Amino acid sequence: MDLILWRHAEAHEAEPAEDDLQRALTPRGRKQAERMAVWLESQLPEGTRILSSPAVRAEQTVRALGRKYKVRDALSPGASVEDILETAGWPDARYPVLLVGHQPGLGAVISQLLRMPTAACAVRKGAVWWLRRRSRDGQDQTVLLTVTAPERL
Numbered sequence: 001m002d003l004i005l006w007r008h009a010e011a012h013e014a015e016p017a018e019d020d021l022q023r024a025l026t027p028r029g030r031k032q033a034e035r036m037a038v039w040l041e042s043q044l045p046e047g048t049r050i051l052s053s054p055a056v057r058a059e060q061t062v063r064a065l066g067r068k069y070k071v072r073d074a075l076s077p078g079a080s081v082e083d084i085l086e087t088a089g090w091p092d093a094r095y096p097v098l099l100v101g102h103q104p105g106l107g108a109v110i111s112q113l114l115r116m117p118t119a120a121c122a123v124r125k126g127a128v129w130w131l132r133r134r135s136r137d138g139q140d141q142t143v144l145l146t147v148t149a150p151e152r153l
Contacts, residue, residue, distance in 0.1 A: 001133045002045065002096035002145075003088055003113075005106045009033040009126040009150070011057035020077055025060045032126035032150035033064035039153050040065060040128065045096050051075060051087060052100040061126070062100040069100075079105040081112050091133040091140070113142045126150040 010029035014020055025033065050069035052062045053076050062069050074083040084105055088097045090113075099106070107120035110129055114121075123129060130145040 003131045004098040005129045007123045008058040008061040021055045033061040035150040037064035048096040050098045075101045077102045
């Protein structure tokens with residue numbers, strides 16, 4: 001199974017009393033999302049399921065891809081590793097899954113799957129981490145295929 005984690009692009013800071021879910025992308029964030037979407041469009045396998053946090057900034061990020069996606073509350077800011085992995089169907093889904101979400105949840109998923117000593121790996125705004133579950137010699141492994149940030153494209 002391929003699990004592609006895409007952190008939302010740069011968003012405006014929250015205003016006092018503003019609902020965090022309503023924060024929108026900055027102009028720079030829109031460019032980051034567009035740049036990453038072009039790269040993803042050339043890389044994503046057919047049949048990839050795309051799921052997004054309900055936060056405005058996450059949906060604006062995934063819309064740059066121009067593909068159908070579904071919103072999942074389990075990907076909201078503050079989501080647990082268990083919620084994120086369950087939503088993705090990890091490790092048993094028979095199709096690739098692209099999740100658009102937030103820190104520190106995405107970083108915590110990466111840390112757990114790659115058995116990193118830190119609680120949450122740092123994930124840059126707009127960046128994609130692509131992981132794959134495979135079996136080798138009867139053992140399941142999680143492999144990091146690529147990490148890409150919009151500034152590198």
